[in-house]
Amino acid sequence: MGTGGKSLLATIVKSDTVLVDFSMTALDYLKTKERNVNLGQKDSTRSWQPNISITLADNTVYPFKGLVDFAEPQVDPRTGTFSVRAEMPNPKHVLLPGQFTKVKLLLDVRENATVVPLKSVIIEKGGAYVFVMRRDSTVERRFIELGPEFQNQVVVERGLVPGETIVVEGYHKLSPGVKVKVNNALLKKEDEDQSQTPDSAKTEK
Numbered sequence: 001m002g003t004g005g006k007s008l009l010a011t012i013v014k015s016d017t018v019l020v021d022f023s024m025t026a027l028d029y030l031k032t033k034e035r036n037v038n039l040g041q042k043d044s045t046r047s048w049q050p051n052i053s054i055t056l057a058d059n060t061v062y063p064f065k066g067l068v069d070f071a072e073p074q075v076d077p078r079t080g081t082f083s084v085r086a087e088m089p090n091p092k093h094v095l096l097p098g099q100f101t102k103v104k105l106l107l108d109v110r111e112n113a114t115v116v117p118l119k120s121v122i123i124e125k126g127g128a129y130v131f132v133m134r135r136d137s138t139v140e141r142r143f144i145e146l147g148p149e150f151q152n153q154v155v156v157e158r159g160l161v162p163g164e165t166i167v168v169e170g171y172h173k174l175s176p177g178v179k180v181k182v183n184n185a186l187l188k189k190e191d192e193d194q195s196q197t198p199d200s201a202k203t204e205k
Contacts, residue, residue: 018090020052020066022103023081032107039071039084048109052086054095055102062095064088068105114160115153120168121146131167132160137179139167 032039032050039050050068055061066088075082086103095101120130121144128146131139147155160166165182167174174180 016090018066018088018095020054020086020088020101020103022052022084022086022105023079024084024105025081026075029075029082039068048106050105050107052088052103052105054088054104056094057101062088062101064090110148110155113147114156114162115150116156116160116166117168118149118152118154120166120171121154122171130160131171131174133165133167133180133182137181138177139174139180141176 042049052066052068053061054066066086068084068086070083070085072083084105116130121128122130127143129141129143132142133139142159144159145157147157149155167180
């Protein structure tokens with residue numbers, strides 16, 4: 001899921017060690033299996049575990065993460081959903097029993113992923129592409145295969161090599177073969193923005 005991944009409604013059921021109960025659909029379950037994630041089971045081979053973040057009533061994000069520690073092994077035929085539970089610290093008792101909140105569930109971490117700003121991607125009938133700068137400062141149109149979105153970026157599954165320079169702004173004025181000039185100030189800002197985000201691209205449900 002992208003920045004803006006799908007949110008789920010959840011209920012807080014304990015005040016000390018906070019237990020957050022929420023539901024997922026059968027489709028969500030299939031997504032976890034596609035990513036080799038077994039909810040409620042710790043996997044020592046991973047450098048991370050499935051976790052949740054929650055948004056409070058004032059739209060602020062709760063500062064602690066919750067680890068998923070239980071998932072109902074069967075779907076409720078009446079609702080088409082199954083129950084999942086996560087546990088998180090509640091040192092200041094900000095979260096209250098019975099309180100409803102929105103949950104985002106982290107299902108996958110893509111390490112060493114190639115990511116580009118969403119605003120640099122053009123999507124047309126033929127597919128998604130970006131303008132890539134060649135060594136002679138001309139640009140070429142490069143079709144790419146998109147993966148999950150993360151904040152204002154998107155994972156590129158195929159079509160780009162790490163380190164290539166792409167056009168982020170003003171691409172609507174371009175056509176293949178046109179010469180461009182790198183805006184070093186903008187490039188520096190992009191590098192700074194990148195340094196403030198994790199090295200890996202995360203996908204959320």
